Amino acid sequence: MYKVAAISCKKVNDMEWTDVKEILEEVKPVLKATSDAICVLDRYGNTIYENPLYEIMLKRGNVEIVSDSKDIYIDGKKAGRVIVYHDISEVNRLRRELDRLNQKLRKVEAKYSFKDIIGENEKLQEAINIARTAAMTPATIMLRGESGTGKEIFANAIHNTSPRRNEKFVKINCSSIPDELLESELFGYKEGAFTGAQRGGKKGLFQEADKGSLFLDEIGDVSPRMQVKILRALQEKEIMPVGSTESIPIDVRIICATNKPLEKMIEEGEFREDLYYRLNVFPIKIPPLRERKDDIEAISMYLLNQYNDYYGRKVTTIEKDAIKLLKKSDWPGNVRELQNVLSRALINLSGDEEVLTAEDIEASINGEDARPRKAKASYAGVPDTLPTELTAALKQVETVVIKRAIENAAGDKNRAAVALGIPLRTLYYKCKKLGI
Numbered sequence: 001m002y003k004v005a006a007i008s009c010k011k012v013n014d015m016e017w018t019d020v021k022e023i024l025e026e027v028k029p030v031l032k033a034t035s036d037a038i039c040v041l042d043r044y045g046n047t048i049y050e051n052p053l054y055e056i057m058l059k060r061g062n063v064e065i066v067s068d069s070k071d072i073y074i075d076g077k078k079a080g081r082v083i084v085y086h087d088i089s090e091v092n093r094l095r096r097e098l099d100r101l102n103q104k105l106r107k108v109e110a111k112y113s114f115k116d117i118i119g120e121n122e123k124l125q126e127a128i129n130i131a132r133t134a135a136m137t138p139a140t141i142m143l144r145g146e147s148g149t150g151k152e153i154f155a156n157a158i159h160n161t162s163p164r165r166n167e168k169f170v171k172i173n174c175s176s177i178p179d180e181l182l183e184s185e186l187f188g189y190k191e192g193a194f195t196g197a198q199r200g201g202k203k204g205l206f207q208e209a210d211k212g213s214l215f216l217d218e219i220g221d222v223s224p225r226m227q228v229k230i231l232r233a234l235q236e237k238e239i240m241p242v243g244s245t246e247s248i249p250i251d252v253r254i255i256c257a258t259n260k261p262l263e264k265m266i267e268e269g270e271f272r273e274d275l276y277y278r279l280n281v282f283p284i285k286i287p288p289l290r291e292r293k294d295d296i297e298a299i300s301m302y303l304l305n306q307y308n309d310y311y312g313r314k315v316t317t318i319e320k321d322a323i324k325l326l327k328k329s330d331w332p333g334n335v336r337e338l339q340n341v342l343s344r345a346l347i348n349l350s351g352d353e354e355v356l357t358a359e360d361i362e363a364s365i366n367g368e369d370a371r372p373r374k375a376k377a378s379y380a381g382v383p384d385t386l387p388t389e390l391t392a393a394l395k396q397v398e399t400v401v402i403k404r405a406i407e408n409a410a411g412d413k414n415r416a417a418v419a420l421g422i423p424l425r426t427l428y429y430k431c432k433k434l435g436i
């Protein structure tokens with residue numbers, strides 16, 4: 001809020017002021033030169049002065065202003081009042097621009113492109129080729145694949161290659177949100193739609209993603225009620241916010257993903273056939289890691305480079321026997337599980353080791369936290385391979401504990417949150433912050 005300092009006039013330079021008009025004569029040159037509109041009233045409330053900007057700012061009418069006023073006292077007696085008007089149009093314009101950019105930044109999360117999808121395997125390359133072709137069309141894309149195969153990375157890459165790449169990529173995991181909340185997240189709501197509704201209402205993600213892409217992850221987990229609503233939005237190309245009677249047109253490219261057997265779910269009446277056909281325009285199947293073991297070495301080296309930076313390690317080589325061991329596993333958790341095994345192995349190395357051995361991998365696959373042959377002295381069970389800097393050490397420990405809980409809960413974040421003793425929302429927040 002713009003504030004005028006309290007005004008109390010006494011003697012200045014031995015001059016005795018008795019009337020506000022006398023003061024005015026003294027300060028007029030200053031009032032004329034200021035960038036605010038100023039109006040001075042006498043003790044009876046009559047206007048006795050308006051500076052040149054007052055006329056322009058207040059009568060032009062198309063500026064946003066804030067005002068403040070103060071009484072003027074001479075020798076303790078009220079002698080008049082000064083009102084100052086400040087033009088905040090530019091400040092407001094900049095604030096709105098900042099909000100718009102912030103919102104855009106928050107929602108543009110498509111950080112991957114096809115070059116981040118590592119692997120030469122024929123089936124994977126086939127999936128990439130279909131995705132590249134599909135990206136150039138406005139068609140809905142359905143990504144199918146087990147958990148951790150890279151569906152989200154594909155969705156990112158598709159958006160980043162599509163003609164919509166400069167618009168927003170908005171993602172929502174449909175399985176992690178209760179039904180009512182999912183509805184207001186997707187379609188937004190009108191002010192007063194329900195208790196606790198935000199003033200002014202809220203835009204839904206369909207609207208947020210307007211002109212861009214909306215990634216509906218875990219679409220197979222959506223309830224029958226929400227399936228109807230999503231189908232309507234896709235068919236009509238418009239949405240109806242909760243509590244509203246007016247439809248809003250939308251222009252959104254849908255990318256969805258699931259690891260659920262939708263066809264079987266249709267037979268069992270759990271998934272609507274009409275929605276399935278709407279979504280399944282461009283189906284892309286991402287093969288599980290066990291069907292592309294030829295890519296394990298390349299993916300491992302790629303991940304190793306990332307983790308070296310992250311954990312402050314300098315491993316350059318993975319022993320041949322270690323690779324053999326990695327290829328032996330069937331990786332039910334796919335690339336995400338491979339990430340866990342490699343990061344755990346790396347955490348257990350000390351900062352100067354350059355080779356990841358079969359022994360390291362074996363210990364990590366078995367969930368052992370330290371290699372017996374290189375076990376180091378520790379303080380009360382704390383490995384001295386932890387970074388010395390406290391924030392980095394806490395971050396590392398938090399990452400391991402959260403990853404372990406998610407792994408033990410077979411990827412079910414609800415269960416992992418219970419095991420960790422934290423609310424689900426906090427778990428999501430931490431996963432995002434820690435890049436899990």
Ligand SMILES: Nc1ncnc2c1ncn2[C@@H]1O[C@H](COP(=O)(O)OP(=O)(O)OP(=O)(O)O)[C@@H](O)[C@H]1O
Binds near residue numbers: 116150151152153336
């Ligand atoms: N081919 C790949 N090359 C490099 N990294 C990959 C590849 N595939 C997956 N990843 C990485 O593996 C992790 C899991 O991938 P992603 O989240 O895309 O899987 P998902 O299929 O969406 O899993 P979920 O169904 O559980 O959500 C991510 O960190 C991703 O970057």
